[in-house]
Every structure is written in C-alpha cells, then in structure tokens.
Amino acid sequence: MLPTFVRATPDGTERGDFLALDLGGTNFRVLLVRVRNGKRRSVEMHNKIYSIPQDVMQGTGDELFDHIVHCIGDFLEYMGMKGASLPLGFTFSFPCHQKKLDQGILLKWTKGFKATGCEGEDVVQLLKDAIHRQEEFDLDVVAVVNDTVGTMMTCGYEDPQCEVGLIVGTGTNACYMEEMENVELVEGDEGRMCVNMEWGAFGDTGELDDFCTDFDHAVDNNSANPSKQRYEKMISGMYLGEIVRNVLLDFTSKGLLFRGRLSERLKTRGIFETRFLSQIESDRLALRQVRSILQHLGLTSSTCDDSILVKEVCTVVARRAAQLCGAGLAAVVDKIRENRSLPQLSITVGVDGTLYKLHPHFSSVMRETLRDLAPQCDVTLLQSEDGSGKGAALITAVACRIREAGQH
Ligand code: ADP
Numbered sequence: 001m002l003p004t005f006v007r008a009t010p011d012g013t014e015r016g017d018f019l020a021l022d023l024g025g026t027n028f029r030v031l032l033v034r035v036r037n038g039k040r041r042s043v044e045m046h047n048k049i050y051s052i053p054q055d056v057m058q059g060t061g062d063e064l065f066d067h068i069v070h071c072i073g074d075f076l077e078y079m080g081m082k083g084a085s086l087p088l089g090f091t092f093s094f095p096c097h098q099k100k101l102d103q104g105i106l107l108k109w110t111k112g113f114k115a116t117g118c119e120g121e122d123v124v125q126l127l128k129d130a131i132h133r134q135e136e137f138d139l140d141v142v143a144v145v146n147d148t149v150g151t152m153m154t155c156g157y158e159d160p161q162c163e164v165g166l167i168v169g170t171g172t173n174a175c176y177m178e179e180m181e182n183v184e185l186v187e188g189d190e191g192r193m194c195v196n197m198e199w200g201a202f203g204d205t206g207e208l209d210d211f212c213t214d215f216d217h218a219v220d221n222n223s224a225n226p227s228k229q230r231y232e233k234m235i236s237g238m239y240l241g242e243i244v245r246n247v248l249l250d251f252t253s254k255g256l257l258f259r260g261r262l263s264e265r266l267k268t269r270g271i272f273e274t275r276f277l278s279q280i281e282s283d284r285l286a287l288r289q290v291r292s293i294l295q296h297l298g299l300t301s302s303t304c305d306d307s308i309l310v311k312e313v314c315t316v317v318a319r320r321a322a323q324l325c326g327a328g329l330a331a332v333v334d335k336i337r338e339n340r341s342l343p344q345l346s347i348t349v350g351v352d353g354t355l356y357k358l359h360p361h362f363s364s365v366m367r368e369t370l371r372d373l374a375p376q377c378d379v380t381l382l383q384s385e386d387g388s389g390k391g392a393a394l395i396t397a398v399a400c401r402i403r404e405a406g407q408h
Pocket residue numbers: 024025026027168169170171237238273274275276277278279352353354355356358359
C-alpha cells in the first residue's frame with residue numbers, strides 16, 4: 001500500500017505539451033502528449049517504442065538510465081523538438097516509496113528487471129543524473145507515476161466515477177482513491193489520495209498458500225524473484241503460459257497426454273506463451289489453433305483427445321486467474337463502499353493490459369466474480385486507451401496547473 005501523492009483528477013482546464021515515459025514491462029516508450037482545454041478539449045499523442053535489451057535490463061542502473069536518455073534524445077530528434085525543455089511524467093511501474101509527486105524510491109524490481117544500483121534509489125534522480133551525463137538536453141521531471149494510477153486518470157478524464165485503476169498485462173496491480181484519514185503514511189485527514197496497492201505482492205507472507213498448486217510452486221521457483229509477487233504469478237501474462245506448460249509436463253509424465261512422450265521444446269521455459277491461451281480459447285470445434293500450436297511445440301503426433309485436454313487446461317488456468325483478479329477487485333470496491341457508508345456503490349474501474357484486453361473470456365469471468373462477491377457494488381469496467389502514457393501526461397498536466405495557480 002503505497003501513497004502516490006495524486007490527490008486530484010483532471011478537471012478539463014489542463015493544457016500544454018508534455019513528455020511521458022513508460023517503463024515497466026514489455027516495451028519502453030517515449031511519448032509526446034498535447035493536452036487541449038476548452039471547446040477543443042482533447043488529448044493528442046505521438047509515441048515511439050524502444051526495446052530494452054535483456055543485458056541492459058539486467059546490467060547496471062547507469063547503463064539502463066543512459067539507454068533511456070538516449071531513447072528520449074532520439075525521440076525528440078524524431079519529433080523535431082530537440083532543445084525544448086518540456087515537463088515530463090515518468091510512468092515507472094515498479095513498487096516505489098514516494099514522499100512527494102516527483103520522487104520515487106525503488107523498493108524492488110519485479111517482472112524480470114534486475115539492473116544493479118537502483119533499489120533504494122530515487123529513480124527521478126537516476127534519470128536526472130543520466131540526463132546530465134549526456135549533456136544534450138534538459139527536462140523538468142514533474143511526476144513519477146505508477147501505470148495503475150495513469151490508467152485510473154486516463155479513464156477519469158472521460159468518466160468522473162472512475163476511482164480505481166487495474167492492470168493485467170505482464171504483471172498485475174491496482175490502485176484506488178482512499179480517504180486521507182485512512183492513509184497513515186501521509187499527514188492530514190482532508191480529502192482523498194490515490195493508493196498504489198502493489199497487489200501483485202499479495203500472498204508473499206503465506207496468504208495464498210492454501211490455493212497454490214505444485215505448478216504455481218514450480219513457476220515461482222524458476223522465476224527471477226522466487227517467493228515474491230505470488231498473487232501476480234497466478235494472474236498475469238508473464239506467468240500463465242508457464243503454468244500451463246508445467247501442467248502439460250506433469251500430465252505427460254503421468255501418461256495422460258501425448259502418449260506419455262515429451263518433446264524437447266516443451267521442456268523449454270517460456271516456450272508456451274500466454275497469447276497461446278487466448279488463441280486456443282478462441283478456437284472453434286475444429287481445434288485447428290490448438291493443433292498448430294502443439295505442432296509449433298514439436299508435438300507433431302498429438303491426438304484429438306490431446307487437443308481437447310490442452311484446451312481444458314488453458315481454460316482452467318485463465319479462469320482461475322480472472323477469478324482471483326475479480327476477487328481482489330471485489331474487495332477493493334467494497335472497501336470504497338464501506339468508506340463512504342453507502343448501501344450501494346456505483347463505480348468505474350479503468351483497466352489496461354494486453355492479457356485483459358485480448359483474452360476472450362478474462363473480462364467476463366471477472367465481471368461474474370464481481371457480481372458474486374460484491375453484490376452491493378455496480379462496477380463498470382472501462383478499458384483505457386494507453387493509460388500509462390496518457391495518464392502520466394495528465395498527472396503532469398494537473399500538477400503543472402496546480403503549480404501555476406500557486407504562482408499567481
Ligand atoms: P505491459 O504490462 O508490459 O505494459 P502489456 O499490457 O502489453 O504490457 O502486456 C504484455 C503481456 O501480455 C505479455 O506478458 C504477454 O504474455 C501478454 N499477452 C500478449 N499477447 C496476448 C494475448 N493475445 N492474449 C493474452 N495475453 C497476451
């Protein structure tokens with residue numbers, strides 16, 4: 001539970017050009033976001049995707065941040081804006097301890113990142129240091145933003161009832177608006193503050209032990225962060241394929257699949273991608289997708305029964321993930337309802353993440369679970385369009401608006 005120092009959502013008067021960075025998963029992006037107010041109220045975005053090579057992700061912090069600054073420089077040149085010193089919002093989707101909006105002490109890396117010398121450091125300072133090393137341009141870093149918060153803000157720009165943000169992509173996490181009187185880590189009792197739950201870490205002190213299977217333990221043991229992010233490892237894109245692969249290995253060794261014969265490929269970690277779960281589940285009766293995926297995995301002589309069973313495994317693993325995620329969300333919305341002493345709460349949840357968006361059943365199973373577990377809440381799930389990029393710019397825009405108002 002981390003305070004984010006985000007206290008206000010956009011009111012529509014924000015305007016200006018902002019840079020945003022999005023670091024925290026599969027891709028690293030640099031964005032230019034133009035926010036217009038008044039009658040032509042709109043948000044226009046340009047962005048470029050950069051890869052973070054594995055060796056940079058797991059090298060030194062200086063290398064990682066030098067690479068980031070190099071990408072920003074490339075982007076500014078690409079946009080013909082080199083020399084402009086724009087306000088910047090940094091979507092940095094790892095657990096950070098914040099004492100103010102423009103500071104974030106990295107608590108620990110997750111999702112495969114391992115760069116040395118960053119944990120315990122302020123990522124804004126690391127970014128500024130790298131900018132100074134390069135001596136090419138200057139930037140005004142205004143906000144460090146978690147992607148959940150960015151998603152909530154983006155949806156909040158369209159729908160003022162949006163007071164929860166949810167990500168189901170490489171990892172999973174959520175944030176929500178909490179009453180200040182309940183936020184013990186921050187002075188003051190007035191109003192609300194957005195809390196970054198870091199809910200992926202739920203279960204790290206044993207809360208999920210009763211629900212974890214041998215397959216979950218196998219996935220956890222072979223991950224970059226054993227015994228951490230246990231909830232995340234049962235829900236998100238980085239892990240679901242791996243869970244399925246472990247089930248298939250076990251079933252094969254018991255002679256239940258592929259006539260008991262394993263392919264070398266299936267023994268390779270990560271070979272069963274989470275997008276296969278989506279493909280297999282959108283398959284019709286012919287099970288053509290399943291067969292072509294099995295062939296890709298070197299299982300050339302699979303039978304029809306094999307395909308049916310593999311599909312069943314994918315269904316069960318994704319369904320459990322969506323139910324677990326829905327259960328977490330039910331607890332959050334019901335907590336908000338209790339905070340406000342309402343018999344019934346109507347609320348919107350902004351959601352982002354490729355797994356949520358592309359899996360054919362994830363969102364409907366989540367809705368079902370919400371209806372079961374939080375019957376006193378009417379929850380609207382609103383997909384965000386690029387929550388982490390746009391949201392960082394909107395938070396920066398709100399902060400600039402408040403800063404300017406203070407100066408006049
Ligand atoms: P991030 O969370 O890194 O910002 P995304 O929201 O795009 O990025 O999520 C990426 C994750 O989505 C990957 O880990 C991958 O496993 C998963 N994914 C990609 N394509 C699909 C798909 N078609 N169905 C389900 N999951 C997918």
